[in-house]
Amino acid sequence: MNDYFISANDFDAFVSKMASERNVIGPVAKKTKFVYGKIQTNKDLRLDFDVTILPPKKVFTPTCQTLVTFDGSKFEGAVDKQPVVLFGVHFYDIKGLDMTDLLFSENNRDENYMAKRKAATVIGSSVQNVSKRAFWGSVGANVAPKGHDGFITKIGAGYHYQSLTQKGEALVGYGNFKPATEGQAEEARTVNVSMMSKCPEALKHSSEAIAKKVRDSFKNQELWANLSEDCFSCGSCNTTCPTCYCFDVQDKWNLNQVSGMRNRYWDSCLTEDFAKVSLGAGAEENFRETRGERFRHRFMRKAAYLNEKLGGPACVGCGRCSAACTADIADPVNVIKKIMEV
Amino acid sequence: MSKPKVAFFDFTCCEGCQIELTNYGDSAFLELLNHIEIVEFREAMTEKADHIDIAFVEGSFSREEDRARLEKIRQRASIVIAYGSCATSGGINAMKNDTNDYKQNVYGKDANMPHLDSQIALPVSAAIKVDYNVHGCPMDKYELLDIVSHLLHGKTPVIPNYPVCVECKRRETICRYDVGDHCMGQVARSGCGAPCPADGIPCEACRGFVDSPNEVALKKVLKEKGKLPERWAERKSKMFTANHRSDAKKLGV
Numbered sequence: 001m002n003d004y005f006i007s008a009n010d011f012d013a014f015v016s017k018m019a020s021e022r023n024v025i026g027p028v029a030k031k032t033k034f035v036y037g038k039i040q041t042n043k044d045l046r047l048d049f050d051v052t053i054l055p056p057k058k059v060f061t062p063t064c065q066t067l068v069t070f071d072g073s074k075f076e077g078a079v080d081k082q083p084v085v086l087f088g089v090h091f092y093d094i095k096g097l098d099m100t101d102l103l104f105s106e107n108n109r110d111e112n113y114m115a116k117r118k119a120a121t122v123i124g125s126s127v128q129n130v131s132k133r134a135f136w137g138s139v140g141a142n143v144a145p146k147g148h149d150g151f152i153t154k155i156g157a158g159y160h161y162q163s164l165t166q167k168g169e170a171l172v173g174y175g176n177f178k179p180a181t182e183g184q185a186e187e188a189r190t191v192n193v194s195m196m197s198k199c200p201e202a203l204k205h206s207s208e209a210i211a212k213k214v215r216d217s218f219k220n221q222e223l224w225a226n227l228s229e230d231c232f233s234c235g236s237c238n239t240t241c242p243t244c245y246c247f248d249v250q251d252k253w254n255l256n257q258v259s260g261m262r263n264r265y266w267d268s269c270l271t272e273d274f275a276k277v278s279l280g281a282g283a284e285e286n287f288r289e290t291r292g293e294r295f296r297h298r299f300m301r302k303a304a305y306l307n308e309k310l311g312g313p314a315c316v317g318c319g320r321c322s323a324a325c326t327a328d329i330a331d332p333v334n335v336i337k338k339i340m341e342v
Numbered sequence: 343m344s345k346p347k348v349a350f351f352d353f354t355c356c357e358g359c360q361i362e363l364t365n366y367g368d369s370a371f372l373e374l375l376n377h378i379e380i381v382e383f384r385e386a387m388t389e390k391a392d393h394i395d396i397a398f399v400e401g402s403f404s405r406e407e408d409r410a411r412l413e414k415i416r417q418r419a420s421i422v423i424a425y426g427s428c429a430t431s432g433g434i435n436a437m438k439n440d441t442n443d444y445k446q447n448v449y450g451k452d453a454n455m456p457h458l459d460s461q462i463a464l465p466v467s468a469a470i471k472v473d474y475n476v477h478g479c480p481m482d483k484y485e486l487l488d489i490v491s492h493l494l495h496g497k498t499p500v501i502p503n504y505p506v507c508v509e510c511k512r513r514e515t516i517c518r519y520d521v522g523d524h525c526m527g528q529v530a531r532s533g534c535g536a537p538c539p540a541d542g543i544p545c546e547a548c549r550g551f552v553d554s555p556n557e558v559a560l561k562k563v564l565k566e567k568g569k570l571p572e573r574w575a576e577r578k579s580k581m582f583t584a585n586h587r588s589d590a591k592k593l594g595v
Contacts, residue, residue, distance in 0.1 A: 272504070
């Protein structure tokens with residue numbers, strides 16, 4: 001682990017040099033918002049982003065991902081091991097990646113995710129602008145961001161860069177980095193710590209207290225029915241979430257009807273058919289048929305069910321769900337407040 | 343295995359979905375003919391078939407005398423697929439379901455000619471059992487192909503019952519509501535890939551509603567966030583959703 005400093009001018013040259021030699025993905029502008037996209041030169045990289053539409057997990061598990069290609073009875077895995085540098089990930093999304101790393105590696109290890117993830121260099125970046133619905137300052141305080149290879153922080157005269165692994169250290173070769181002074185390292189720490197109190201929204205209770213109350217509210221059908229009254233079952237709270245990892249697998253045949261591919265798509269437990277299962281002989285059953293049951297399930301998953309495994313809630317406070325919900329009923333801060341008040 | 347016998351039929355519609363079929367282009371269409379045998383297709387041939395494996399039905403059910411013709415198709419066909427919004431939801435024909443002066447407006451002095459008599463426009467499923475729907479105005483030719491592929495391989499086609507929001511998110515489209523616009527994407531059946539919002543146009547729900555649309559919340563969001571006036575919010579995109587709404591007209595009522 002080494003601390004470096006790079007001036008603002010040298011940083012631009014570093015990004016362009018790195019982008020010319022490596023496959024770099026980072027936050028780029030999309031009209032009024034930001035998305036993770038290909039970085040060609042330093043001008044593409046927008047470290048002043050507030051939040052991206054989709055979380056960076058899409059780099060490792062794309063919204064539509066081919067798992068297998070087939071041709072008659074021959075088939076081939078579509079595991080992608082191409083190295084990628086994911087540059088510019090806010091700490092809350094690093095937490096999210098750490099969670100999906102665990103969830104995709106346990107039990108049946110998911111090679112399509114893990115191969116891409118292992119081949120990646122992930123570099124965090126300080127939050128320069130806070131999104132309107134963020135509450136990361138108050139969620140999962142005990143969960144430290146980890147699993148990344150380096151972290152870059154914008155400080156007065158340029159950038160402080162901390163390499164955390166060999167992969168993170170290797171990037172230093174692309175730019176005019178100098179060892180950071182103690183003052184620069186301290187400035188970076190101060191920048192990152194002071195940002196923690198800048199969120200417009202905040203949870204008022206500990207993760208443990210929330211988890212207990214959410215679980216205890218399981219049978220309060222009226223509560224869940226009320227909370228989900230305006231729910232469209234559109235799944236936007238799932239499809240923008242950095243810790244959701246459910247997918248649906250579908251086969252596609254090419255026109256020749258012999259070759260084709262098996263794809264997976266991000267799925268979402270808020271949509272009506274998610275929990276519809278076959279009972280055989282053409283019969284089917286939906287085990288979460290009502291909006292309230294589906295809405296409840298999301299909060300159980302995010303605030304309670306996975307806490308033991310993940311060391312904290314399966315929510316990082318990015319606020320994407322709050323912003324994406326057109327009915328504005330998905331905001332965990334508002335929902336948990338109501339649950340805690342019951 | 344012999345090639346499945348496929349037939350195309352049309353009822354009240356513009357036949358645009360048949361045109362969309364031809365938009366596959368020569369090579370794709372000819373490749374498809376390696377896998378299916380077209381046995382009946384009014385636009386292209388005069389032959390008729392006794393048995394049909396897959397019948398594609400375009401257009402809405404809007405005249406009682408069409409019921410017998412639909413029933414005959416059903417009797418001859420193993421699988422009936424309604425394709426295009428008119429067949430799956432009544433389509434834009436169902437706009438007339440809430441009016442009673444359309445004949446005068448359209449035909450003027452000829453409005454009372456007997457062949458213009460029709461009832462409310464309904465999906466084909468109002469007259470016969472439909473196995474699968476290919477939604478859309480026009481239907482998506484790739485989705486139709488996907489359904490045919492599944493059937494050729496003995497698989498059950500999956501018709502999405504999640505809304506357009508899912509597909510907008512998959513392609514990271516900026517939500518219309520985030521730019522001060524309105525949209526029907528939260529209740530509109532997807533499967534189209536959400537091209538309209540990606541082009542900056544609100545979804546009109548041309549594929550109709552998902553199975554359980556939250557109509558109350560829709561009106562609320564269209565009014566409060568989409569800034570539509572009351573009546574507009576209530577009737578928004580009725581053109582494609584008249585038969586999916588809780589106030590849908592029923593035959594003989």
